Amino acid sequence: MFEHWFWLSVSVACVIWYMTVTIFVAIKGFSDIKSMFTKLSRQKDESENI
Amino acid sequence: MSNFSILDGSIVGIYLIGCMVAGIMARRYVSRVDQFLVAGREMNLYLGIASLAATEFGIATCMYSAELGFKYGFSGATPGVMMCLSMLFVGYTGFCIKPLRDAGVITVPEFFQTQFGSKVRWMSGLVIVLGGLLNMGVFLRVGGEFLIAVCGFNPDHLEIMMTVLLLGVAAYTILGGMVSILITDYLQFIVMSIGLIAVTILVFCNVGWNNMVSAIETRHGPGGFNPFIHDELGWQYVVFYGTLATSGVITWQTIVQRVLAAKDSKTGQAIYRGTSFFFVCRYLIPGLWGIAALAALDSELVSQLLVDPTNARLAMPTFLRDFLPVGMMGIVIAAMLAADMSSDSAYMLSWGSVIYNDILAPFHKNKWSQKRGLLWNRMIVASIGVFLLLYGLWYPLKDNIMDYLAITGSIYLSSMSVLLIAGCYWRRSNNWGAAAAICVGAIMPVSYLVADVLTQFETVNQFATRDIGLYLWGILTYIAAAAAMVIGSLLKISLGFENESEASDV
Numbered sequence: 396m397f398e399h400w401f402w403l404s405v406s407v408a409c410v411i412w413y414m415t416v417t418i419f420v421a422i423k424g425f426s427d428i429k430s431m432f433t434k435l436s437r438q439k440d441e442s443e444n445i
Numbered sequence: 446m447s448n449f450s451i452l453d454g455s456i457v458g459i460y461l462i463g464c465m466v467a468g469i470m471a472r473r474y475v476s477r478v479d480q481f482l483v484a485g486r487e488m489n490l491y492l493g494i495a496s497l498a499a500t501e502f503g504i505a506t507c508m509y510s511a512e513l514g515f516k517y518g519f520s521g522a523t524p525g526v527m528m529c530l531s532m533l534f535v536g537y538t539g540f541c542i543k544p545l546r547d548a549g550v551i552t553v554p555e556f557f558q559t560q561f562g563s564k565v566r567w568m569s570g571l572v573i574v575l576g577g578l579l580n581m582g583v584f585l586r587v588g589g590e591f592l593i594a595v596c597g598f599n600p601d602h603l604e605i606m607m608t609v610l611l612l613g614v615a616a617y618t619i620l621g622g623m624v625s626i627l628i629t630d631y632l633q634f635i636v637m638s639i640g641l642i643a644v645t646i647l648v649f650c651n652v653g654w655n656n657m658v659s660a661i662e663t664r665h666g667p668g669g670f671n672p673f674i675h676d677e678l679g680w681q682y683v684v685f686y687g688t689l690a691t692s693g694v695i696t697w698q699t700i701v702q703r704v705l706a707a708k709d710s711k712t713g714q715a716i717y718r719g720t721s722f723f724f725v726c727r728y729l730i731p732g733l734w735g736i737a738a739l740a741a742l743d744s745e746l747v748s749q750l751l752v753d754p755t756n757a758r759l760a761m762p763t764f765l766r767d768f769l770p771v772g773m774m775g776i777v778i779a780a781m782l783a784a785d786m787s788s789d790s791a792y793m794l795s796w797g798s799v800i801y802n803d804i805l806a807p808f809h810k811n812k813w814s815q816k817r818g819l820l821w822n823r824m825i826v827a828s829i830g831v832f833l834l835l836y837g838l839w840y841p842l843k844d845n846i847m848d849y850l851a852i853t854g855s856i857y858l859s860s861m862s863v864l865l866i867a868g869c870y871w872r873r874s875n876n877w878g879a880a881a882a883i884c885v886g887a888i889m890p891v892s893y894l895v896a897d898v899l900t901q902f903e904t905v906n907q908f909a910t911r912d913i914g915l916y917l918w919g920i921l922t923y924i925a926a927a928a929a930m931v932i933g934s935l936l937k938i939s940l941g942f943e944n945e946s947e948a949s950d951v
Binding site for chain 2: 398399401402403405406408409410412413414416417419420421423424425426427428430431432434435436438439
């Protein structure tokens with residue numbers, strides 16, 4: 396019976412964790428993309444100047 | 446009869462076009478080899494989590510996890526638990542990945558150059574590409590089987606459908622490399638997650654937890670909840686997948702490449718910690734779909750599928766075909782395409798980076814111009830795409846997919862993990878030990894694969910596949926690779942060759 400409760404808890408935790416992470420990563424990941432593009436553009440400008 | 450409608454087709458079409466456009470537009474940020482291979486090392490934490498999660502979940506993952514759920518119940522999700530624990534351990538301690546990222550290398554074999562010399566680096570590149578490409582070779586066929594089973598398409602169209610998909614993925618990977626992959630991975634992570642969560646909630650509501658539990662009890666008994674007491678699994682299964690998980694976490698190129706693209710080792714470790722529980726979801730969510738198939742499909746059909754290893758993997762798509770309503774079908778297909786595209790693109794780039802950086806190192810010696818280096822990288826990615834088409838669509842898969850992936854992955858995971866651990870923490874390790882570990886680590890799994898197909902030599906076949914079995918054979922592979930490293934290294938020291946330059950040995 397312990398195993399049933401264990402797998403039920405893990406299954407529910409998976410769904411809740413996954414939903415939370417998806418929302419969080421969707422918002423924060425977008426900022427990461429913008430910051431990556433800014434830095435890559437700077438790298439490109441620097442290498443063109445050299 | 447499938448519920449795939451025009452509405453579903455439109456959802457899939459819009460997703461595909463959006464993804465391709467975003468991927469191709471990112472190419473303007475790529476003008477150097479390091480930008481192509483590791484996005485100029487400018488990836489931050491949340492983008493890293495999205496990318497790693499999207500890469501490590503493809504249709505093949507979904508199919509084999511569901512197959513494990515269908516065949517072994519919840520015990521089939523054990524590899525996910527082991528992987529989560531390994532990710533947490535490495536994420537908190539920085540075991541191997543910290544020295545790897547701090548060394549500023551692009552690939553794992555490049556790290557071996559300092560301690561073991563250029564020949565070991567080259568050999569490592571070769572086994573990584575061999576194991577990696579054989580492993581990835583089944584992705585296209587499995588993905589095609591899923592789409593055909595769920596959508597109810599004509600099976601004769603599998604090759605054409607997957608060729609078109611691969612061409613699209615190859616186009617943005619060739620043009621934008623890692624930058625395109627990160628952007629598309631981000632989009633694919635969101636689409637994939639929406640699909641996975643929606644179907645799982647639908648399964649909980651419509652099939653029901655109690656029905657799934659009683660189906661496992663009827664078909665698998667207590668072994669369906671505990672791998673240690675399952676007839677076909679046992680301690681060997683847990684130990685083998687525990688070892689495989691730890692070695693994969695520190696050396697699997699597609700995972701490690703996210704650490705190498707991170708802005709520092711601290712961010713790399715945080716990505717590992719943040720993604721750790723995803724690996725439980727990666728096995729358990731599709732596993733629940735497989736268990737739902739066990740509970741919801743016709744009892745006679747379930748009995749037929751359980752005894753036929755080739756068809757067991759089709760249980761979940763067969764269940765989804767009738768279970769998903771119109772509209773939801775489109776979201777799930779888009780989610781699965783997202784999962785497959787992100788894996789294909791990242792795997793093509795990962796193995797391509799090893800071919801360029803390590804196998805071709807003796808030719809370019811890091812002296813080629815950026816333009817020439819980029820051209821070669823793009824040609825290598827294109828060649829891997831061609832290989833995938835030829836091997837992936839024509840190789841017949843007859844056994845459990847997960848076991849095939851585990852044994853082909855072990856061709857390099859066994860030796861590379863031993864080399865990496867020794868390179869980081871054992872100063873007396875040297876190129877004799879490294880070369881011995883690579884040879885032993887590759888010979889053991891390949892000999893299992895050969896024995897498995899030699900059905901006409903019954904004694905050999907039975908000894909390898911039944912008397913010893915895949916899981917014990919896998920454990921022995923890791924032990925033998927570690928022993929070869931220790932014996933080879935100590936032999937070189939005892940014979941007084943430890944100061945000899947690497948150019949003259951191995």
